[in-house]
Amino acid sequence: MSTRTTAETEPGAGDDGNGGGAADGGKAAAAARKREQHxxxxxxxxxxxxxxxxxxxxxxxxxxxxxxxxxxxxxxxxxxxxxxxxxxxxxxxxxxxxxxxxxxxxxxxxxxxxxxxxxxxxxxxxxxxxxxxxxxxxxxxxxxxxxxxxxxxxxxxxxxxxxxxxxxxxxxxxxxxxxxxxxxxxxxxxxxxxxxxxxxxxxxxxxxxxxxxxxxxxxxxxxxxxxxxxxxxxxxxxxLRDRTVVREAGPAVSGWKQLIATLKDMRRYPLTLSFLLAYLIYNDGVQTVISQASIYGSEELELEQSTLIVAVLLVQVLAVAGALGMGRLARTYGAKRTILGSLAAWGLTLAAGYFLPARTPVWFFALASMIGLVLGGSQALSRSLFSHLVPAGKEAEYFSAYEMSDRGLSWVGPLVFGLTYQVTGSYRDAIISLVVFFALGFVLLARVPVRRAVEAAGNPVPERI
Known part of the structure; x- marks a missing residue:
């Protein structure tokens, strides 16, 4: 099935024969792109x-x-x-x-x-x-x-x-x-x-x-x-503006049938599928930490509700710095290496959380700070890295599978957390059990040759990835 998306500007658009028009057209295209980004x-x-x-x-x-x-x-x-x-x-x-x-x-x-x-x-x-x-x-x-x-x-x-x-x-x-x-x-x-x-x-x-x-x-x-x-x-x-897509028409199908069709199509890009599997696993750990941290704080660390709310606010504030800071690191070291570093930091954060003393808000705030610094960056860079692995013309279709990994399939982590607590009676054991998601995600992501994956998807390979 062939697809084609019209370019933002046609090559040579506005060329007056002396190169000036092309330069002006390039500046206009860059300004339009920045406007869309903002x-x-x-x-x-x-x-x-x-x-x-x-x-x-x-x-x-x-x-x-x-x-x-x-x-x-x-x-x-x-x-x-x-x-x-x-x-x-x-x-x-x-x-x-x-x-x-x-x-x-x-x-x-x-x-x-x-x-x-x-x-x-x-x-x-x-x-x-x-x-x-x-x-x-x-x-x-x-x-x-x-x-x-x-x-x-x-x-x-x-x-x-x-x-x-x-x-x-x-x-x-x-x-x-x-x-x-x-x-x-x-x-x-x-x-x-x-x-x-x-x-x-x-x-x-x-x-x-x-x-x-x-x-x-x-x-x-x-x-x-x-x-x-x-x-x-x-x-x-x-x-934002829509791009004209020339694509072979087909009948609309149900959500499940379309998901199956998308996954079958992704088998043509096994490296993209490998990244999605790694993301599914480590993101399951991320989402579980987000959803269960307040329970850990209230039940195991015996902290007040006001303390937990301030911790949520602290995570939000530091996630801004974390997202921007890790974005800069990715420009130097590449997105893959930066994500791998964030997964290692997640594991160390959970290990530190296991040893937090009860009824000591300052240490819980320190844990929230560590989570905030790696949270935004790991999410942002995962999204941008996946975007390189998506074949042109199938962005929304592939990102639906990505979004389900982000939101629809993150149930194994809470199950592991709950079962660990049920068996041991300790939220400390439950929180440390989540390290396996970051360790396994690290190993799987490290094995993905992202440059070959980008090339296989038919996309240009950035200088740093």
Whole structure:
């Protein structure tokens, strides 16, 4: 199947015969590319507030409280007639959103690649998610089903939008600048997440002085994330542009069938598939640390909720510096070596976490600092490295598989964490068990010859990779 994407400027465009027109055309093309890149950064800036304030901090405890208010005498709610412990409802809703996203992402990616029109789909996903998040303002009383539905819609919309957002990266950044552009995108996201979280915490902790109940303050914080998402999504939607794709037409298929078709196609690029396997494993460890660190802090280290929230904020702030700093390292040492270094740092961080003394916030803050410094960079460089391994014209389709590795398949780590705790009764043993994900991911990534992988995908090889 042949594909062709039109270039940003045709060779010699604007040439007046003496080279001046070509130079002017080159400058115009460079300026247009920078404009697109700056617009692209702002989608991370827009949607990361949802991940930080809604998912990480406020929604879980609040939706659980709403579910408990609706529970029967035995502590169960009954969505669709199924008995569910109120304390498990949030986790089940997140799992349901993953299933929905996995069904939709491959289909959306294939449609975007077939028609070359990512922007309308990005707009639809972004504003569906922003509207669902804003609607959380009405989540109160015992309306736990409304909360679950809004969570499923918002989470799935975010995942779909990230497929389309990531697929722009190889189109707006040349091979040698992709690490930097990806890192700046993550940095923009962590910056907005930290900024809005500070505002949310001021409102939440001072809700009495604002004449608000605690529940009303939480609902305002949730809704503000949706309004922020929708407002700043305007910038990338105005600046990003679609490329015309000439591609053999084909019928739309279901999400699972498209996923299978994508994976079959990826067998033609085994080195790309090898990188995706390594990423799936070490990213599973990253996502598990993110989701379970607060449990480790509260249950094993006996830390207060305020301490945990400050630690989340610290991670957000330092992840900005980490993403930018590792982006610079990648320009010198290459993305692969820098990612390998970050995986080694992750392993050392978990080993240090195993020995943290209880009821000592300062050491937990030190651990959060270490996580923040490697978190943004490892995510940003993984995205940019994968973008080099994607065949031209299949960006959205391949990034749907990547996004499912990022969001839809990260369940083994939590299972290992939970089983280790169940067997040993120690969260310290559970946290140290996650080292295996970073060690195995390190070994698998080290074995991927990335230069050959880039060449096999038909892409130009950057000077440093």
């Amino acid at each position: 617009g692209w950064y702002f989608y991370d800036f827009a949607c990361s507030v949802y991940s930080t304030s809604v998912l990480t901090v406020f929604l879980g405890p609040y939706l659980t409280a709403v579910a408990k208010a609706a529970a029967d005498a035995q502590g169960y709610v009954h969505p669709l007639g199924i008995p569910v412990r109120a304390g498990s409802f949030f986790a089940y809703a997140v799992s349901a959103s993953v299933i929905v996203a996995v069904l939709i992402m491959p289909l959306v990616g294939a449609v975007a690649d077939r028609g070359g029109r990512k922007k309308p789909l990005l707009a639809a996903a972004a504003y569906t998610g922003a509207a669902a998040t804003t609607g959380m303002f009405f989540l109160g009383g015992d309306h736990y089903l409304l909360g679950g539905l809004l969570l499923i819609v918002a989470n799935a919309s975010l995942a779909v939008s990230m497929v389309l957002y990531n697929a722009y990266l190889p189109q707006i950044a040349g091979p040698d600048e992709r690490d930097t552009v990806s890192s700046r995108g993550w940095a923009f996201g962590y910056t907005s997440g930290a900024f809005v979280l500070v505002l949310n915490l001021v409102l939440f902790q001072g809700h009495d002085s604002f004449g608000l109940s605690e529940g009303a303050a939480v609902r305002i914080c949730l809704a503000s994330a949706g309004l922020w998402w929708g407002a700043f999504a305007i910038i990338p939607l105005r600046r």
